């Protein structure tokens with residue numbers, strides 16, 4: 001069965017898998033979702049128990065790519081993508097107490113879970129472009145993690161030039177060096193004289209210039225790309241199977257910013273995985289927790305926290321969930337999103353709010369509690385948590401309704417990526433893993449550019 005992809009705003013063409021991946025955002029401003037999701041039977045899920053991570057990834061991903069990507073090519077891309085991880089299990093589970101498990105998603109090349117999607121997406125894009133005899137230019141803005149994972153996934157790919165903008169002097173040194181020490185010809189790092197918002201505005205301006213966008217085939221790899229969500233579904237199955245699914249129900253606590261990672265959990269459930277609770281773990285930038293508690297999705301300013309990769313104002317992938325909750329009525333989502341843009345808030349209908357509360361629990365964790373969690377888990381188990389994973393543990397323990405159900409907390413980053421927060425919490429400086437020990441001696445390459453659109457366009461056109 002070949003799945004088609006439709007926009008959440010109901011006013012863009014229905015696309016094949018490949019076209020949806022290349023498009024990223026839909027032309028009506030919506031996000032692409034599968035027209036239907038073919039669930040696995042319980043017997044099929046039970047049959048996945050002995051699979052290795054790449055075998056499981058192939059079984060799940062091929063549901064979404066059937067009729068589009070040839071099975072042999074898919075198998076090779078998956079094998080290559082997950083061979084870059086430094087742990088044989090790819091996504092190992094570590095037990096913290098009787099019913100709490102950490103799913104370590106930080107063994108990829110850049111030490112954060114975004115490698116799961118971007119190691120695969122870089123190869124997938126290159127494959128689709130090769131087939132079509134096309135080239136593409138990826139342009140993205142980063143406050144840290146996405147940029148390094150995207151660069152790592154795309155470096156050295158034949159048909160891709162990648163330009164990543166970071167705010168000059170405003171990303172951590174580990175994060176900057178992970179990006180700027182990649183010296184492949186197709187990688188272009190730009191330190192923009194401005195803030196992260198300036199970087200994002202610059203990227204938006206480039207994409208909204210349709211002549212420029214079409215001439216250079218600009219492509220986005222941010223978390224609105226369906227292929228990223230799809231790749232992240234796999235580790236929900238992997239963890240649950242290891243803990244006794246499908247005979248047992250499992251709960252997940254997910255450190256959440258843009259709602260991409262936890263939305264992959266929603267899709268895992270639709271595919272038939274018996275999930276007990278999905279817990280939205282946020283820091284003080286808590287638009288989702290407030291929405292669940294009040295029924296109003298309202299924008300407030302962003303404040304910096306100890307878990308910077310979750311410092312967001314809105315959660316773009318939440319639109320995908322709203323599309324489902326409102327009966328997949330694209331016109332209604334389009335109206336709601338237009339109103340949201342002008343009024344900065346939207347109020348859910350009572351029925352939808354009830355459905356939302358039935359599907360999720362949520363908890364917002366302060367910096368103080370984040371540090372306290374890092375310290376107490378270190379004391380009781382010897383494990384060092386990064387601040388994002390600590391938010392996940394704290395929220396999971398607060399929001400679970402049943403302490404007897406296994407709780408899997410997604411550990412989204414390696415502690416060495418956020419050494420200052422870890423040190424402030426428990427006075428230990430988390431060391432970089434062996435393969436990165438020389439990060440601070442590696443040669444860097446980047447250009448510093450003014451926050452000016454014409455300068456940026458010239459820079460890109462001279463290099464493509």
Ligand SMILES: *Cc1c(COP(=O)(O)O)cnc(C)c1O
Nearest residue numbers: 145257258259260261309412413
């Ligand atoms: C991106 C990121 C998150 C948030 O994930 P979303 O998919 O945006 O919800 C959490 N933790 C870390 C370390 C991240 O890099």
